[in-house]
Amino acid sequence: MNGAKRRLLIFEQLKEAKSVEVKQLAKQYEVSPMTIRRDLSLFAKQGLVSLNYGGAILNEGSGVEASFSLKAAQAQSAKAAIAKEAARLVNEGETILLDCGTTTYEMAKYLSDKAITVITNSWKILQVLQNTPKIKVILAPGTYSRISQGTISSDTIRFIGEHHVDHVFMSTQGLDLAWGASVPDEMDANVKQALMKAGSHCILLADQNKFDQRYFARYAKIDEFDLVISDRQLEEAEEQALKQMRTGYLQVIVHSA
Numbered sequence: 001m002n003g004a005k006r007r008l009l010i011f012e013q014l015k016e017a018k019s020v021e022v023k024q025l026a027k028q029y030e031v032s033p034m035t036i037r038r039d040l041s042l043f044a045k046q047g048l049v050s051l052n053y054g055g056a057i058l059n060e061g062s063g064v065e066a067s068f069s070l071k072a073a074q075a076q077s078a079k080a081a082i083a084k085e086a087a088r089l090v091n092e093g094e095t096i097l098l099d100c101g102t103t104t105y106e107m108a109k110y111l112s113d114k115a116i117t118v119i120t121n122s123w124k125i126l127q128v129l130q131n132t133p134k135i136k137v138i139l140a141p142g143t144y145s146r147i148s149q150g151t152i153s154s155d156t157i158r159f160i161g162e163h164h165v166d167h168v169f170m171s172t173q174g175l176d177l178a179w180g181a182s183v184p185d186e187m188d189a190n191v192k193q194a195l196m197k198a199g200s201h202c203i204l205l206a207d208q209n210k211f212d213q214r215y216f217a218r219y220a221k222i223d224e225f226d227l228v229i230s231d232r233q234l235e236e237a238e239e240q241a242l243k244q245m246r247t248g249y250l251q252v253i254v255h256s257a
Helices: 003-017 022-029 033-045 068-072 076-087 102-108 123-129 154-160 186-197 236-243
Strands: 019-021 049-051 055-058 095-098 117-120 136-139 165-170 174-176 180-183 199-205 217-220 227-230 250-252
Touching: 003 019, 003 022, 003 033, 003 055, 019 022, 022 033, 022 055, 033 049, 033 055, 076 102, 076 199, 076 227, 095 102, 102 117, 102 123, 102 165, 102 199, 117 123, 123 136, 154 186, 165 186, 180 186, 186 199, 186 217
Parallel strands: 095 117, 095 165, 117 136, 165 199, 199 227, 227 250
Antiparallel strands: 019 055, 049 055, 174 180, 180 217
16 A cells, blocks of 8 residues: 555544554554654644644644645545536636636546636646647646645735636535535635636535535635535435525535445
């Protein structure tokens, strides 16, 4: 097992058990305690855990955010299906905005055969599209965020505010149907609000793991989206609440096993 896969599994254990021990993990993954300590130190540098003598404790604050690579490894099949459905909404000749995010990153992989213009603040999306001759790619300027792996700053907001597109495809860290979409970082929320204002239609891509989660900075209420694409199986009460909203609705595209 490679290190990235091991760290993903350890992080999943942390989310479930809230704490882990070095000795137990070393035995479970058949690696040295030093290797496990290095894994946990990487989490600590991201603010995900607090280290103690024998292991680590999960930090669960609303301002905590995992790295892009760690998030990208989660719910991969659901994200791919959501991304493929979202790409079908894009027509030849259109201009779209792609937000920083692991699902919008997946979506970019399904756009290579379309003659379109893509504006994005994601360097990861730029890497996917840079060699696709039919697509014109515009990278929004700004300060680089290592966590989001894209540009997130006031310069990004000003640039986005000078453009208008056909569709905006958004990501989120948390989605609560009553409260809205939110992220741990306030500047990220401000950039997302600017992105949403730049499009004729705004579509949110959110796998079911994002639901019932609230983070520090809300950037939109659910009815500010024209469409939410997700694999979430809605309860009856949730469906009724969405029907009462003015514009937003939720499209379920993947059924959980």
